[in-house]
Amino acid sequence: MENNVKKSLRDGFGEALLELGKMNKNVVALTANVAESTRVHWFAKKYPRRFFELGVAEQNMMGVAVGLSQAGKIPFVSAYAVFSPGRSWDQLRVSVCYSNSNVKIVGHHAGLAVGADGATHQALEDIAITRCLPNMTVIAPCDAIESARATMAATKLRGPVYLRMTRDATTILTAKKTKFQIGKINVMRAGSDVTVVGCGPILELALLAADELNKKGISVDVLNCHTIKPLDVNGLIASVSKTKAIVSVEDHQIQGGLGSAVAEALIQNCPVPMEYVGVENTFGESGTSAELWRKYGLTVEKIIEKIDLVLSRKNK
Amino acid sequence: MNYSALKNHARAIRVDIIKMLHAARSGHPAGALGLADIFSVLYFSVLKHNPRRPQWPSRDRLVLSCGHVCPVLYASLARAGYFDIKKLSALRKINSRLQGHPHFGSLPGIESSSGPLGQGMSVAVGLALAAKLDKQNHYIYCVASDGELNEGQSWEALMSATKFKLNNLIFIIDRNRIQIDGFTEEIMPLEPLKKKLKAFGLAVIKINGNKMPAIVKAFNKAKKVKNRPVVIVAETIPGKGVLFMENNPAWHGKAPNDDETKLALKELSHGK
Numbered sequence: 001m002e003n004n005v006k007k008s009l010r011d012g013f014g015e016a017l018l019e020l021g022k023m024n025k026n027v028v029a030l031t032a033n034v035a036e037s038t039r040v041h042w043f044a045k046k047y048p049r050r051f052f053e054l055g056v057a058e059q060n061m062m063g064v065a066v067g068l069s070q071a072g073k074i075p076f077v078s079a080y081a082v083f084s085p086g087r088s089w090d091q092l093r094v095s096v097c098y099s100n101s102n103v104k105i106v107g108h109h110a111g112l113a114v115g116a117d118g119a120t121h122q123a124l125e126d127i128a129i130t131r132c133l134p135n136m137t138v139i140a141p142c143d144a145i146e147s148a149r150a151t152m153a154a155t156k157l158r159g160p161v162y163l164r165m166t167r168d169a170t171t172i173l174t175a176k177k178t179k180f181q182i183g184k185i186n187v188m189r190a191g192s193d194v195t196v197v198g199c200g201p202i203l204e205l206a207l208l209a210a211d212e213l214n215k216k217g218i219s220v221d222v223l224n225c226h227t228i229k230p231l232d233v234n235g236l237i238a239s240v241s242k243t244k245a246i247v248s249v250e251d252h253q254i255q256g257g258l259g260s261a262v263a264e265a266l267i268q269n270c271p272v273p274m275e276y277v278g279v280e281n282t283f284g285e286s287g288t289s290a291e292l293w294r295k296y297g298l299t300v301e302k303i304i305e306k307i308d309l310v311l312s313r314k315n316k
Numbered sequence: 317m318n319y320s321a322l323k324n325h326a327r328a329i330r331v332d333i334i335k336m337l338h339a340a341r342s343g344h345p346a347g348a349l350g351l352a353d354i355f356s357v358l359y360f361s362v363l364k365h366n367p368r369r370p371q372w373p374s375r376d377r378l379v380l381s382c383g384h385v386c387p388v389l390y391a392s393l394a395r396a397g398y399f400d401i402k403k404l405s406a407l408r409k410i411n412s413r414l415q416g417h418p419h420f421g422s423l424p425g426i427e428s429s430s431g432p433l434g435q436g437m438s439v440a441v442g443l444a445l446a447a448k449l450d451k452q453n454h455y456i457y458c459v460a461s462d463g464e465l466n467e468g469q470s471w472e473a474l475m476s477a478t479k480f481k482l483n484n485l486i487f488i489i490d491r492n493r494i495q496i497d498g499f500t501e502e503i504m505p506l507e508p509l510k511k512k513l514k515a516f517g518l519a520v521i522k523i524n525g526n527k528m529p530a531i532v533k534a535f536n537k538a539k540k541v542k543n544r545p546v547v548i549v550a551e552t553i554p555g556k557g558v559l560f561m562e563n564n565p566a567w568h569g570k571a572p573n574d575d576e577t578k579l580a581l582k583e584l585s586h587g588k
Contacts, residue, residue, distance in 0.1 A: 028449075052445065052480075060438045060472035067442015070420075070427070071450065075442075090432050091469070095439055099420035099429045 006169040009201070010108055012144030013165055014039025016151035017076060021047045024155065028073045030065055032058045038078040038108045038165075058084040062091035062103070069102040074155055081107025081123030085162065089129055096160050097133045104154050105130075108165040110140075111200065111251030112284045112292040115168070119283040128256025130162040131229040137182060138229040140164040140199040140250075140258070143173045146226060149180035157182060166251075168289050170201035174224075183227045185235035191219035194307050194314075195239045198249035199225050199258050202298060206249050209303040220307070228258050233265045240272045245310035247275045249303055251293070254278040273313035275306035317361070319528045325395060326356035326528075330557045331584050332391035332404055338577040340408035343416070346554035346567040347385035347461060350492045350526070354550055355392040357531045358457060367397035370424035376454045377443050379428045381436025382461035382490065383417035384569070390414050390423070398425040434469030436460065437487070441477050444485035444545075455539070459488045463495030466504045471516065477545040478517030486538045487518070487547040490525065492554040494565040510549060518547045525550025558583050 020027045021043050028050040035041040035053065044051035054061040058079055065075035077084060085092045085105055096103050107130075110123040131138045137157060141147035147165060154161040178186060188203065189210050196206045203224055210220035221239045225232065240246050246266070248259030259276040266272065279296055293299060329352045337343040359365075364376045380389045387407060394401045399413075406412035413422045417431030427443070430436040440458035447454055464470055477485050491509070493500050500506055513520045519541045523530040531550070538546040554568070555561030558580040561572075572580055 049449065054476055055479075057469075057472035057476070059434070059469040060441070060476055063435050063438020063469070063473065064442035064445065064476065066428070067439040067444070068446045068449075069442075070439070071443060071446030073446055073449070091435055091438070094429050094432050095435045101420075 005172045007144035007172060008167060008169045009141055009144055009147035009165045010039045010167065012141070012147035013106060013151050013163065014042050016148035018042045018046060020152065020155055021050065024074065026072055026074045027076065027155065028052065028068055029076045029078060030054055030061050032056055032061050032079040032084065034079055034108070038106065040076070040078045058088040059091050062088040063095045065103045066095040066099065066101045074102055074104065076104045076106055078106040078108065080121060081110040081126040081164065082121055085126060085130055086123060092130070093133055097135045100135045100159055102158055102160070104161045104163065106163045106165060109167045110164045111166055112279065112296055112298065113166050113168055113201065113251055113289040115289045115292060116286050118286040122284040124253045124279050124284065125256065126162070126164060127228055127252050127258060128260070131261060135159055136229060137161040137227070139182065139227050141226055142200055142203045142224055143170060145172060145174050145176060145178070146180060150226065153180060153182050164200065166201055171204050173203055173207065183230045183232055185232040186224040186226065187221065188224050189220060189222035191221040192242055193219045194311055195221045195223060195243045195246040196249060196303065196307070197223040197225050197236065197246060197258070197262055199228060200251055202249055202251045205298065205300050205303055208300045209307065212300065212304060213307065218307070218311070225258060225262070228261050231261050231265055233269060236262060236265055237270045240266060240270050245273045245314040247277060247303060247306045247310055249277045251298060252278055254280055273310040275310050277303050277306055317532055322356045322360055322528050325360050326352045327557070327584060328395060329356060329388060329391040331581060332394070332401070333387045334558070334572060334577055334580045334584065336387050336391065336404050336407045337571040339405045340571060342408060342571050343387060344384040344569045345572065346494060346561060346564070347382065347490060347492060348388040349558060349561065350552035350554045350556045351385055351388045351459065351490055352556065353526050353528060354459070354488060354531055355388050357528065357535065359392045359396045361532060362535045363457070364454060367425070370398060374452065374454050377427045377456045379436045379440040379443065379456065379458045380418055381430050381440070381458055382433060382464050383430030383436070385461070386418050389418065393423065393425040399423065433461070433464040434467035434473065437470050437473035440485060441473050441480070441482065444477070444482040445480055447484055448480070448482065454484070456485045457488065458485065459490065461490045462492065462500050462506060463503070465489070465506055474513070474516045474518060481543050482545045483541050483543055485545045486535070487545065489547060489549050491549050491551045494554045494563070494568055496565070496568050498565050513547050513549070518545050520547050520549060522549045523551070525552035526556050
């Protein structure tokens with residue numbers, strides 16, 4: 001963590017998109033009446049001909065992006081994740097994924113962490129509904145540096161990519177020199193007693209839990225699994241074959257999210273005791289991000305509690 | 317304009333449709349038969365295309381948005397020379413490139429995956445936007461059905477086509493007045509359709525979609541429109557050319573059996 005500098009993922013995305021505008025003339029941006037809050041307004045101002053405002057119509061926006069991609073453009077479709085891919089999922093499935101279209105879907109304000117807007121605007125299912133689609137790549141960056149990197153990397157990858165963005169300024173967890181490769185886990189903290197795998201800004205809590213446990217002599221392997229699909233199965237196996245226990249952490253429904261993806265892979269390849277930290281089959285509500293995380297069990301204490309649980313199961 | 321040649325192509329396409337659906341034992345004959353005249357005009361007169369170069373960048377694009385009528389597209393593509401006519405019998409079968417609904421990339425000449433209604437209309441808007449962005453002169457034709465206009469996405473697509481002044485985009489609405497559950501005006505009334513489309517900012521041309529000269533004239537007129545997209549409302553007879561299928565919603569989505577196929581093919585040969 002670099003001096004507690006805070007910056008939002010969407011800012012990282014918006015800056016990268018602006019940079020891409022200069023680097024690659026085929027990059028175009030689309031939005032559904034949320035240009036500023038999704039940070040495509042910087043691109044829009046600089047490259048107005050390559051920016052398309054589609055109004056509050058996410059389904060049409062997704063299809064329009066497909067048409068643009070078929071003509072060689074690289075469209076970034078930017079809206080709140082609850083609406084896109086939430087509302088435009090059928091278009092994502094058929095027009096984008098079935099055709100393997102080169103469209104980048106940027107879902108903003110994901111997780112409980114969007115805060116005051118309440119349950120209607122908190123995307124807690126977006127990882128689940130995107131990772132089940134063939135041809136899709138799903139990335140949930142953990143900080144502004146990583147969201148910029150993911151945006152760049154997604155542009156180079158031919159095919160549909162989902163990028164999960166959050167709203168608030170959050171702690172920078174990676175360094176400028178940290179490598180980013182789609183589909184490759186970053187080990188944030190090396191440890192040997194238990195694995196904590198997470199994605200998104202909530203990884204900060206995993207690191208804090210690791211620090212706390214380190215004082216007690218428990219060494220935690222903290223994995224930043226920014227790419228949920230394709231999942232870095234080898235990276236997971238490398239960690240759990242050493243630690244023999246794992247806890248997943250995410251600001252998303254437990255059902256269908258990162259934890260599910262990890263469990264699917266491990267049960268087949270290297271089954272070990274596992275526990276999940278995430279939203280437990282419920283909708284959110286209004287409040288600040290911090291209040292919501294506390295109320296819904298996305299806390300350092302909860303992570304430690306789950307770690308204790310897997311450790312006791314492992315040692316039985 | 318050689319209308320008799322266009323009519324012959326349309327008849328051949330109809331025969332193909334009946335044979336394909338019979339062999340597949342499922343599919344959608346009514347809309348496909350009703351659109352055969354329009355597809356004949358498109359593939360044998362209007363479209364700027366080259367079947368030997370399906371990826372030619374300057375080609376006109378035809379997006380079939382009402383994907384369920386794809387037998388008319390497959391037959392037209394085969395007759396135009398995109399692939400062997402013999403392949404048509406593989407429709408809806410395992411390991412076939414002729415999927416039950418069009419799959420982008422499966423067959424040369426398919427410009428978009430479609431099936432869930434409304435989706436092709438948005439893709440067509442994107443293709444037209446890209447052509448404008450790249451200062452290309454080709455046209456985007458998008459065939460959609462009247463039942464398809466039940467979908468909200470269809471109207472989103474029309475709104476955006478108008479916003480971006482896409483006069484390189486020509487929608488063709490197959491106004492055959494039937495959908496799976498019955499007649500369109502009973503399932504979800506669309507009238508006054510022409511007024512609605514005009515109110516959405518499109519230039520509207522209403523024609524008899526089974527009359528060759530009217531179809532050709534409509535496309536010529538559509539290409540002269542400046543500053544806005546065009547929609548051709550083509551009133552067609554669902555099942556056209558096969559009397560027992562005509563205007564009967566029951567034939568929206570079922571294949572003819574052996575006897576019905578014989579009868580249908582006999583009727584189509586009489587039409588010569």
